[in-house]
Each structure stands twice: as C-alpha cells, then as structure tokens.
Amino acid sequence: MIELPDDSQNLLSFINLVEIHVLDAIRRDHRISLHKVRIAIDFIKKVLTPDHPFAYHKLETDGLDLFVEEYGQLINVSQAGQLVLGACCRHICGALIGIRLVMP
Secondary structure, eight states: OOOOSOTTSOOOOHHHHHHHHHHHIIIIISOOOHHHHHHHHHHIIIIIOSSOTTTSSOEEEOSSOEEEEETTEEEEGGGTSEEEOHHHHHHHHOSOEEOOOOOO
C-alpha cells in the first residue's frame, strides 16, 4: 500500500509517514474496510495521482466509503470512481467528515 522511496533500502520518507498516518486514521478512527481502502488507492493511482495517493488528496468519508472532490465533482474512490451528486449526498447522508490528522 505504501511505496518506499528506494526499494534497496528499508527507509520511509516524510511523505510515507503522512500516508501511514492517514491510513491509520481511515482504518482506526473511521473504520473503513481494508478492501475499500485498496480500491480507493488503486483508483486514485490510476486516474488521479499515481504517487502517494493519501498524501495529496483531501479525503472525506460518510463512515462507509471514501470520497475525493476533484474538479468540482465528488468522486466515490472506494467504489472505483462512481460520481456522486454532492448536494444530494450531503443532504441525505449529512455532511461528509474529512479525514483529520491528529498528531500525538
């Protein structure tokens, strides 16, 4: 899930640490399944940003799925890019919750 900056060395970059922290928040705080996290990572890497998907996108969740807003469109990245009517989703589900990082 997390790509090392240099495969020959087992060292993490600062960006890797950010990704790990976001992944931890997604799994522990928001309890998003690992299966959905993998789908989200694959989609973001293929369609949006190939490098460091969780470091460069503001993720939101409704408690079930992961969303990214891109070019004014709300995209369900844990459903392989299904577009969401943002106003409709926010009205029905309530406001989406941003993935917040809390540094210890």
